[in-house]
Amino acid sequence: MKRRSPLLTLLLAGAFGLCVGPFYWLAMAATQENSDVFSWPPKLLPGGHLMENLQGLQESIGLTRVLFNTVLVAGVQTAGAVVVSVLAGYAFAKFEFRGRNLFFVLLLSTLVLPDTVMLIPIFEMMMKLGLIDSYQSVILPGLVTPFGIFLMRQSLRSMPDELLDAARVDGAGELRVLWRIVIPVNRPVIAALALFVFLGGWNQFVWPLIALRSPDMYTLPVATATLQGLATTNYAQVLLAAAIAAIPVMALFLVLQRQFISGLLAGATKE
């Protein structure tokens, strides 16, 4: 066992505090009365107005509906993106086919292009299809994630071919190989990908801001941002909305953190 350094530990604890501290303050501020959010010194203990603020949010943005929208959009996007990524990742990792490399490079190159380049044509497309202000308009563009396909390809490549061939020799069809072997063996990476896509869907802002028009359709980030823009902003409520946006995601992460970090790192460091 090496010598431990209290100083180094203290420094890291400080970094930890800087990162996590604001969330503590956020959670506390969300339980205050609006007038107490801006009291000096800040209130750092629970305020007892949580229910009142929740009710306020329900009246101002329709919290339950907005939460439903957000869960729906993020959930469907996650399911779709995972399916697309697993299928394509498997093809890229384990099959030879014409155009494979070309398409893969094209796909990856869009990672480097700013998303903003695509905003206007996608907006026009959705207008023409009459999909503006619909769930589809928000969900559809998120279904193809180059990062997800890349991640799945990286992960599936390290799966031994013998495993797949053995199943084939035993008479399993290609879909059965995928369903019975590829997916179970790679469940941790798939879970990490799902979490990653869900986070992205839950937090996405620019596109929903553009694509959604009626407050009934808003997702939490859009509703929060519009709430904050009002002249008569109730900051306790806005902060509560921010807390509701941040805290479930953190809880989800805490439960799945091991898988999540290793999955992300697989994408970041392999090759």
Added chain:
Amino acid sequence: MTIAPSEHAPAAAPAGRGTTDQTGRTRPGRRRLLTRTSVPYLLIMPAVLGFVIFKAYPIVASLWISLTTGNGAGRHFTGLDNYQRLLHDPLFWTALENTALILVVQVPLMLGLALLVALGLNSTKVWLRPLWRLGVFIPSLTGLVAAGVMFSVILNRDAGLLNWVLSLFGIDRVNWLGSPFWARVGVVLVITWHYTGYNAVIYLAGLQGIPQELYEAAKVDGAGPIRRFVSITLPQLRPILLLTVVLSTIGTLQLFDEPYVLTGGGPDNSTLTVTMYLYNNGFKYFDFGYASALAYALALIVAVLGLLQVRLMGERK
């Protein structure tokens, strides 16, 4: 998976990859749709469809739109007019300058901090390492809107948390978000808070991939900690450093959410970014042609900077 063939179906026709050990297993007469040659195409079909509709087409269409004026039926080709206009648009230059300024300050600051945090997290001399690692990663999970809203109050001049903490050290209230200079500092602070831990965790993985023998050999040769860092750690981390530099550059050049929520681009356009200006032109004034030209200008800048970084950092692999 109802399409999955039954156990008794014959094996797929041998194809690709030369799996020749299946002779005799393919019976003529019952050819399946799902052979090893057709399967990959079916597998990538959804990705190709999505790619064509939501990536390839918009990229091309955007270029075309950037050469036109007017919307819908009234759109007509005007060649490079939008780009001409862009070159003489003071607000574009302001936005570009703001973005560049934030980029130049924020990316090195954040990545430097991230490297320090990663070195700390990698040290065996530290108690409770997993806890600290978890903590520094958490901000990057937060949506930018939630973080923006949170910090718009934390950075409040009169009663914000940050000014209160500073006051404990006897530092006067700072007009974060209220003055052009401090608004930029505020934006930099928030982005740095948001992404430092994420990069630190990526660096940590890189550090853990460095073979320990290198350090032991260097120690035997009498190299001190700084020497070991410069001669072993940095070169070994080079590919990951490059990755984070390029990704952070791309991210910062597209900065939108934070200033949108924190400052709305103000005060006095001091935090107006290129993407925000693009958004204003496209979705407030519905000038799609000009917004598309801005998008392509941004894409060009991203591409040039990215290539430059790969050139400068990518050599000596």
